Amino acid sequence: MLHELQRNFASVALKNITAPLLPNIEDVAGGKERRLGVYHANTINSLIEVLASAYPVTQRIVGERFFNALAKSFIESNPPQQPTLFRYGDALGDFLDGFAPAQGVPYLTDTAKLEWARINAYFAEDYEPLDPQKLAEIDPEKVGDVCFKVAPTLHLIESAYPVFQIWAVNQPNCDDVPKIDLTCAEQGLVSRRANEVFQHVVTPGAFTWLKTLSDGQPLGAATNDAMGLDRNFDLQNTLRQHLAGGTFTTIHI
């Protein structure tokens, strides 16, 4: 009995379907529907807020009214399945891909995915960056066999659109949005040091190098992949940057 009533209440909260629950509610001035409407409004508005705070750039690009409508549509087909709401909304990027009203903004999906990567980086577990000394201690003959474990905060982002620029010019303090060449593809990373999430673009060679390394392949193979794509790939410099940037946590052979 309780389970049935709770099912009916969930339909009120998520879909505003009130009829099945009405017999369980005492009559009241102003009507029972109005009372149930408070629960529906609380539920939907709070979930829209959760999505808006996870996707501020997506919201800014399409505007608040459009965002609220797309959020409602998303919530209907993807209600939260866990109580940890900071994890809610991970599927919004893919949802936008199939959301017909947003097809005029082809870069919206990738922008949303970049925003979600930032959320993931923020909430990923804390980590200790690799001490560069550890790498220096490896027998130079064997350096090519070294595999790196990447930071749990690291996300590699690749888009046919300049998503990092799109993100940057849609920050709250950015009033005049400059013209961006939307045909320029971008690759880059999102990560976190201490409490600060950061992101930046990387060269195609460095991106391939990072991707191969994060797949668990050794340094030699990653460098070969990078050189194959970009003959000018600078291993020394790239490695130094990523050791300083905390991209890796441990190494093993």
Added chain:
Amino acid sequence: MAQLDQVRKNYPISCHGVGLSLGTAEGVDEDHLKTLRGLVDRIDPILVSEHLSFSVVDGIYVNDLLPLPYTEEALEVVARNVDQTQDALGRQILMENPSSYLTFTDSTLSEWNFLSALVERTGCGLLLDVNNIYVSAQNNDMDAAAYLDGIPGDAVQEIHLAGHTISGADEDRLLIDTHGDVVSDAVWALYEKTLNKIGPRPTLIEWDTDIPELDKLLDEAGKARSRLDAISSSEGSIRVA
């Protein structure tokens, strides 16, 4: 987590949950309980609390604290879930009274009798939200004074206060618990009554939408503090919950 560890070094922490859904007929989510256990083990909070409500149905999490009918069946469900939680955490939890916008025809117990029975059956404590008592009483023709008389005062270990908004007028008047405004005069009065009845308790001003300047929040905390001080000095000593 590092930030929380830092806070914990300097302050006791009261850990307040909204995700366990202890009124859920289908039982507590063991994964969530395990995660909470990890947190509780790590920060060793002084108090752990949850709500008398449900949010999970068929694995879907409705992001609101939905009300329960106060029936024997619901009491059994909540008592079982609270027992399971207290066993898993290895400690007592507090249960908070919800704000409510309706009354179930199914209910056979008052909210205060339901809470009293829950305390008796599970040994849980109570977190009394005085604003919620006021909001529910106004919306559902419930008697706030009878509520205060009916709950076991010794079980109350923490008090919450918050602002609400009023929608509609006269017969259509409906109070909405928003946590987005100053505490109303009527709620301050009910808070004083509560303190007179049960003695001073650690009190939290909840303000989580339209968050104001810090000064305004400190002002509200100051108002609670002066009422707590008045009660403590009239009792001659501070009762520690």
